[in-house]
Amino acid sequence: MSKASTQNGGARVAQSASGEGARKRRPRYYEPETPPQPTHCQHPECDLPGVYRAPKSRAQLNEYFWFCLDHVRDYNKAWDYYAGMSQAEIERQVRNDVVGQRPTWPLGKWGAHGPSGRPSAPRSTFIPDDVAEALDSAAQARKTRAREEQKRNSRLSKEEQALAVLDLTAPVTMAEIRTRYRTLVKKLHPDINGGDKSAEEQLKVVNQAYSTLKAVAVR
Incomplete structure (x- = not known):
């Protein structure tokens, strides 16, 4: 066998090996990526690990909240796929x-x-x-x-709904409401939750509830 043919053959072998390596390194696009999971339950005032996922809404079935076992059970009991839909x-x-x-x-x-x-x-x-x-x-x-x-x-009046959001029941003082509000704000703050969108949405609800109760207090 000539030197040239040996070299060509070696090149073909190298190319084949390179091709196999390229095939092995090719990203597997068909494999779904698992979104990052929060390290704790996303229910306010719960520090247990959040290992159970639940869809955020009917329109967000592939986006999840993460809860501990007790809170995912509560979430599932309250879940209504048909919420907001007419009878028809x-x-x-x-x-x-x-x-x-x-x-x-x-x-x-x-x-x-x-x-x-x-x-x-x-x-x-x-x-x-x-x-x-x-x-x-x-x-x-x-x-x-x-x-x-x-x-x-x-x-339920607006005040009762707002108290429920803050996990409070009447009778309650404004000082107690303020203390509870500050606790939830710290818990749901974006800096604490790494920009978690679900925490931001919960914080908006908490802020609205606090504003409602504060408006009632100054009447």
Whole structure:
């Protein structure tokens, strides 16, 4: 074998090895990144480790609060996926969940054609009785729950709601309110929480509650 061919062969081997190395070093973009987890429970006045996550809202299902076991249980009990939705929106959401969020349409609307106008396989719009009953039961349960929640909120005055935010109950003095407020501000301050957005949102709620109670005190 000639020297040139040996060198060329060596180059090919080196290139192959380099290619394998490049493939090994290639970032695996399909692997999801895990967001940083807070080191403590995000419930005010709780210093236990926050190892249980809970979605922030219906629109933020991939963003989480982190709680200890007791507080994630409390959060889950109070969680309402349908909060802020009308009864019609709730029923539409429940029906969409039954069909896996896939689009549906009545058979007679396009006849034997799909929404594109092209012939398609026949589609059935029949809903089994047990599914229909489940839909009706779920809708009625949501309606009852919404009414009870509305009654409960209407019974609470703005002052009572503000006290609940600060985890206080009447009777309470303004000095006690001020002390509690300062404690929560220190707990939720951005410098303490590393700019955590959830802590900032909680701090806004606390500030609003304190402003409400302070306004009542000066009347």
